[in-house]
Amino acid sequence: MYLPRLRTRLARFDVPLVCALLLLTGIGLLGAYSTGGEPLLHRQVVRLLVGSGVMVALAHVEPGNYARWAPWFYVATVAALVAVFVVGSSAKGAQRWLAAGGFQFQPAEVAKIATPLMVAAFLAKRGGASRLSVVVGAIAFIALPVLLIGYQPDLGTAVIIAVAGAGLLFIAGMSWRLLAAFGAAGLASLPLAWYGLKDYQRERVVTFLDPDQNPLAGGYQVLQSKIAIGSGGLYGKGWLNGTQSHLDFLPERSTDFVFAVLAEEFGLLGVAVILVLAGIVIFRGLWIAGQSQEPFGRLVAAGLVLSFFLHVFVNVGMVSGLLPVVGLPLPLISYGGTSLVTTMAAFGIVMSMFSHRRLLAD
């Protein structure tokens, strides 16, 4: 049963997973062209090639290396997050960017990978999340980057890392009792968090709770994106025919709100395709996670897949008016480099755990 099989290099990749990932990026290219024409398309194709390269490379790294390097990677990421405050550049009132060797990147994006790796390595070494001391340790590892990112402020990313971390603890076997206790503590601290928010973040929460209060200010974005989605109907208005987005009603149409553009142009059928593909990625990813023989591999893969799900959920939720606007891209589909490359890197790591599943058994 555990006999190692000879595999070709290509067989390291899980075909259903890779196909679903590439189809999602393909949909992203349709969106990029529709919102910005050829220049956007060209740049996104280049980033897609870079992302694919990174994914292939990371899929070939032995899982043991990830476990070994996780602490260093984590420390470097935290250092970069601190550096953002010292030497970073800001956009729209938040300090997020760091320049390195001629190009810019957001350390917060890297933290989305570094944190699950670190927490998984820690939990795997301590034999799961059954003891309180281990849980507290893991929470500390999660809280450090979350607080740094929340302070930038990049609330969306902070929430994603925090919730994905909690999910990781749950999967690692944290007892229901502890779970309930920490959950209650978290809820109790929400009013405190309110005071930590910046004005524009509070305004967003208020807007979310009462969107019609001022349709031209805060609620404008969400109202316009709901109009875009709703007017798309079952079949959509056709590619490149979205009036909402082309008449300039929809803000951030190529990045965070691209889902609304696609829903307007391809209708509920298009939405179904996107969600089914996302579902394939998530379920196939979790199945792959279960194949790994090492607790570390299982936890890392599950954590990264969970983080992907949260992205999709939060982004589509905010664009369709279910959740407040937090400024998160739709992974693989939104126009932008860092998000695409880190998402593909995450799945490269997931596939590494998969491709080495039997080799490790002996």
Next chain:
Amino acid sequence: MSLHPLRRDAMRERRRYRSRVIVGAGLAGAGLLVLFLRAGHLQIVEHEHYTTLSRENRIRVHTIAPARGLVRDRNGVVLARNFSVFSLEIVPEQTGGVDRTLALLHEILTIDEGEEEKFRRQVRQLPGFESIPLKTRLDEREVAVFSVNRHRLPGVDIHTRLVREYPFGEALAHVVGYVGRINADERSRLEGNPHYRATRHIGKTGVEHSWERTLHGYAGLEQVEVDARGRVVRTIDSTDPVPGAEVTLGLDVGLQLRAHAALSGQVGAIVAVDPRDGAVLALASVPSFDPNPLVHGIDRESYAKLVGARHRPMFNRALHGQYSPGSVAKIFLAFAGLDQSLDLALGRVWCGGSYRLPGTTYEYRDWKAGGHGRVGLERGLAESCDVYFYELAYKLGINRIHRYLTRFGLGQPTGVDLPREAPGLVPSREWKLATLGRPWMAGETIISGIGQGYVLSTPLQLASATATVAGRGVRLRPRAAIRIERNGVAEDLPAEDLPPVVASGEGYWTRVIEGMEGVVHAGAGTARRIGEGLTYRIAGKTGTAQVVHQETRTSPDDLESIPWERRDHALFAAFAPVDDPTIAVAVVVEHGGSGSRAAAPIARELIDHHLHGASGEPAPLIAAGAR
């Protein structure tokens, strides 16, 4: 058979893991389902409602481009301004056929072929909902003709825009630069900057480029109600744009025009700076070009013609031209010799007309056949004795020469607020080995002593280094802009100090400056001709940079007999008045022959203008004539 306890633990761990993952997968599935139901609710149940809203969606938010800030000279003369023009613009996806629209437009207006080609190119490149200009300068008759036919032309509209204009044309093109249409590359870099959403032009070169963010201003917003075709019916609310700030340059336009004219018919560059604050007083590069047509964009052919024209008018020689400093470098070597307390610098040398490295036979010639006799530092500078500086360079060695030239700011960009400045070159042993793969030769040190060989400098660097001598070691970063005015509030930009050149002994600066004074005022000074009739004192240094290797050179006396492109470059660097310098200037005339004849008189003319021209006093000399 019982399993190993560890094995059993692992099994239990796996079982628990599996159950937890199943819970997780279930939650994820439920989450996706919620999203789908939400989309279904909006798209099926509330579809009618949102379709109505979409059709009635009449409130659009327009961005209004800010007016670009003016550029003025130090006396308030406007160097770059804006004027209104009417332009015809088309939103391709609203036209119902670009070809049909163009055919209709051809019937009523004359459309230039180049403009149409450019328009079609942009139609292919830009998304269909962007407004693309077709014809940029409509006169009033054309506006009227269009208005009558407007109903037949959906998606076509007339926009009023502010267009940049440069009243001084080519005289200031290399300082002020120009704005041009934002290209696809620049547009992508501006992605996400809301203030550029309605902006069509961006600074391409010069001050327009380096002060882009300051000159640009902040966009305004306008909420308007539109009809089904996207045409504005009324304005609901608006926030005015904040115009760009005014940038005042240290430049004196009178001096600049004088400098530009002085070079006319020749090829070269002039840079004048104020040694007290680093302000660039004049920066001319000739030949030049008229920046005005470039604002609208000229067709590719004309642009290629302009770039490839004889003597490359688009090339900014003052910033990007890299020339051997020639004998001008002797100023800095003289200081190096004193600062290192070399016996030679403090004493004298015998110049018999040529110099030989110890133990070799090759002769380095002095420019003066027969030599200068016994020469000390001051006379060495005044008469530009090559042999003195061969000897000095030999004693200093290339390492120290490198160190001192670098200290004066050669071989590195000055950091002026003008774009893409060339660094020049100060060679060193390491540089030669790394770049050319060959070791340094002793002879190369010797010719470095007279500013030949690998040493390269820009006219701006020479002016800045001369200003450093004028300030007796105080170094200031040269700067184009000196003041910024936003909403009527002026803010003077501070002068920026650079690491000073500190002399190790007293009187060293005075000796160097006395030597430079001798160039103009001593009986045998190389530029004595410009010293005639001066009411103030100039410290200067001539330079003649060889274009062709020494051996093949003919005597400079029969200049006319040498083909133009084989003649030496002429240089002159100077500052004045000597006791309280207010101007430092560097003049480079390509293939001008000799520094004393071609470059020094120009420097004199400019210094005269600077010291007397502005106050209205007649320039005392020009009449008496250096000729």
